[in-house]
Amino acid sequence: MTALLAAEWTRLTGTKLWLWGLLAALASGALIGLLALAGPENFTPPMPGLDTAQGIHALLGLLGFTVFVPALLGTIAVSAEYRHRTITTTTLFAPRRWTWLAAKLAIYTGAGLAYGATAAAVAGGALWGVAVLKGITLGLPAVTITALLARIALTMAVYTLLGLAVGALLRNQVTALIAVGAYFYMIETVLMLIPGIKLLYPYLPGGATAALTGFTYLADAIADQTGTSATPLLSAPAGAAVLVCYALVAIAIAVAAPLRRDIT
Amino acid sequence: MNIEVRGLTKAFGPISAVTDLSFEAEAGVVTGFLGPNGAGKTTTMQMMLGLVTPTSGTATFGGHRYADLPHPSAAVGAVLDSAGFHPAHTAYDHLRVYARMGRHGTARVDQVADLTGVSAFAGRLTRTLSTGMRQRLSLATALLGDPQVLLLDEPSNGLDPEGIAWLREFLRELAADGRTILVSSHVLGEIEHTADHVVVIRDGRLVTAGPIAGLYGTATVLVRSPQADLFAAKLVTSEVRVEHPRPDLLRIHGLSTEQVAAAAASHGVTLHEITPEHPTLEQAFLHLTGGSR
Numbered sequence: 001m002t003a004l005l006a007a008e009w010t011r012l013t014g015t016k017l018w019l020w021g022l023l024a025a026l027a028s029g030a031l032i033g034l035l036a037l038a039g040p041e042n043f044t045p046p047m048p049g050l051d052t053a054q055g056i057h058a059l060l061g062l063l064g065f066t067v068f069v070p071a072l073l074g075t076i077a078v079s080a081e082y083r084h085r086t087i088t089t090t091t092l093f094a095p096r097r098w099t100w101l102a103a104k105l106a107i108y109t110g111a112g113l114a115y116g117a118t119a120a121a122v123a124g125g126a127l128w129g130v131a132v133l134k135g136i137t138l139g140l141p142a143v144t145i146t147a148l149l150a151r152i153a154l155t156m157a158v159y160t161l162l163g164l165a166v167g168a169l170l171r172n173q174v175t176a177l178i179a180v181g182a183y184f185y186m187i188e189t190v191l192m193l194i195p196g197i198k199l200l201y202p203y204l205p206g207g208a209t210a211a212l213t214g215f216t217y218l219a220d221a222i223a224d225q226t227g228t229s230a231t232p233l234l235s236a237p238a239g240a241a242v243l244v245c246y247a248l249v250a251i252a253i254a255v256a257a258p259l260r261r262d263i264t
Numbered sequence: 265m266n267i268e269v270r271g272l273t274k275a276f277g278p279i280s281a282v283t284d285l286s287f288e289a290e291a292g293v294v295t296g297f298l299g300p301n302g303a304g305k306t307t308t309m310q311m312m313l314g315l316v317t318p319t320s321g322t323a324t325f326g327g328h329r330y331a332d333l334p335h336p337s338a339a340v341g342a343v344l345d346s347a348g349f350h351p352a353h354t355a356y357d358h359l360r361v362y363a364r365m366g367r368h369g370t371a372r373v374d375q376v377a378d379l380t381g382v383s384a385f386a387g388r389l390t391r392t393l394s395t396g397m398r399q400r401l402s403l404a405t406a407l408l409g410d411p412q413v414l415l416l417d418e419p420s421n422g423l424d425p426e427g428i429a430w431l432r433e434f435l436r437e438l439a440a441d442g443r444t445i446l447v448s449s450h451v452l453g454e455i456e457h458t459a460d461h462v463v464v465i466r467d468g469r470l471v472t473a474g475p476i477a478g479l480y481g482t483a484t485v486l487v488r489s490p491q492a493d494l495f496a497a498k499l500v501t502s503e504v505r506v507e508h509p510r511p512d513l514l515r516i517h518g519l520s521t522e523q524v525a526a527a528a529a530s531h532g533v534t535l536h537e538i539t540p541e542h543p544t545l546e547q548a549f550l551h552l553t554g555g556s557r
Contacts, residue, residue, distance in 0.1 A: 003364055003365055003366070003367045004365060006364040006365075007361050007362070007364035007365035010357070010360050010361045010364050011350070011353075011357075011361045014350070014352075014353045014354075014357035014358075014360070014361065015350060015352040015353060015357075016352060017352075080350060084348045084349065084350045084351060085346060085347060085348030086347070086348055086349065086350055088315060088344055088346050088347040088348070089347045089362060089405060090365070091314075091315060092313060092315070092336065092337065092342055092347075093336070093337045093362055093365040093366045094365060095314050095330060095331035095333075095336055096331065100365075260317075262310070262315065262316040262317060263310070263315040263316070263346070264306075264307075264310060264315070264316060264346060
């Protein structure tokens with residue numbers, strides 16, 4: 001297994017994917033910094049300022065909205081094996097196919113954490129920088145903000161896993177990317193408009209993510225629009241567990257079906 | 265380490281790609297795996313390597329199925345057309361990934377790169393490589409584990425004549441080291457000078473297997489003479505058959521060149537040309553794969 005981990009690490013660092021990942025992490029962190037600089041109170045419609053708890057929650061929640069980026073990176077990483085047909089050689093060197101998938105999972109969980117930590121650190125740094133610059137006292141204590149940032153970083157690692165699992169499941173890189181993108185951009189939001197489905201929201205990836213990141217703006221907005229009360233979310237650890245379960249189920253299906261298929 | 269294939273069968277739905285195929289390949293010789301395109305050569309190799317699950321039958325290397333080998337990439341190397349490279353990896357990156365994966369040590373990367381000529385383009389991205397370079401990189405990857413068995417599926421595809429000559433020599437050297445080499449081809453010219461044994465398949469079934477010399481059949485002698493008609497009449501017996509393709513040309517079956525020359529002398533027949541004629545493997549192959557229909 002050590003050999004497989006080393007191989008996956010070499011594979012990851014051999015391409016520019018890690019660089020794109022790093023740039024995306026820096027950019028999403030910087031975006032939050034930019035929004036903080038503009039001030040949520042100046043948004044259209046205005047949002048609570050940085051000196052309020054809601055303001056901080058909302059801003060960091062926007063960072064939580066960029067979790068689809070590491071998910072896409074995870075999808076690219078695993079579906080590349082199929083797209084570029086390195087899967088043949090990989091399977092020859094590791095005939096028990098679940099072993100190399102497990103190695104990928106381990107390496108990309110680490111990469112996802114690094115991504116999340118980078119994005120969260122940049123966002124956090126920017127937030128405090130703006131607070132000092134503008135002379136604002138942030139609406140939440142530093143410990144709470146750090147905890148929120150840590151939860152977002154963790155979410156990003158879990159999403160990398162989810163993306164990886166979808167890639168292993170669908171194999172076709174383009175289909176997998178469209179599936180992951182469409183889900184986060186469209187499908188879940190549309191699902192939320194269906195009254196019955198709304199009750200399931202805490203258990204859907206988006207709802208579980210909201211529980212983990214503590215960002216409920218979307219759920220609240222939809223509740224406002226539809227005139228119903230927002231569905232209560234799970235606790236943060238339960239949300240994390242739900243997300244990990246999604247990833248594990250996808251991986252289990254991938255090991256059971258696509259990985260057993262003939263490689264021609 | 266010998267290869268043993270027993271009753272290998274693969275059906276894709278109603279279509280049977282390989283049917284009850286059995287053959288062996290021995291250590292120390294190059295075994296040619298011949299058949300026209302679509303005969304099932306690639307599918308057979310994919311089944312031998314566990315990439316494709318056989319409908320029935322087994323393929324073993326030294327008694328073990330590929331996936332059950334204690335260290336597969338150190339026992340068996342494979343050059344398959346279906347294997348690709350990450351376009352953003354250099355040739356060197358590709359080798360490093362699989363050297364790590366197979367626990368072969370990074371020092372081995374330089375060795376196989378030198379051995380196969382990959383060193384000349386090791387720093388180039390794989391997407392910029394020519395087909396011939398990709399074949400060399402595939403071969404280098406297969407050799408990382410210094411395997412005792414080498415399976416090559418149409419390895420001369422995309423190689424220039426120089427590359428083909430190099431590969432031929434290279435495979436012979438590997439076999440001389442006691443390795444088992446199974447190399448598939450639909451072009452006999454390549455195999456003719458490389459392989460000692462051949463396994464011929466058509467439509468997924470075994471046509472023949474054995475030493476390559478057995479494919480040639482009996483020799484004939486080509487004779488050009490202004491007295492061809494006379495000579496033909498003198499020669500024909502129950503053992504000797506004579507073809508008469510052109511007025512001045514005879515193809516004699518059943519006599520050696522010496523016997524033909526002696527007969528011409530004793531009958532006072534003038535000869536302009538006397539040539540021993542071995543049927544090319546191509547002809548033998550066409551006969552075996554087409555004629556037995």
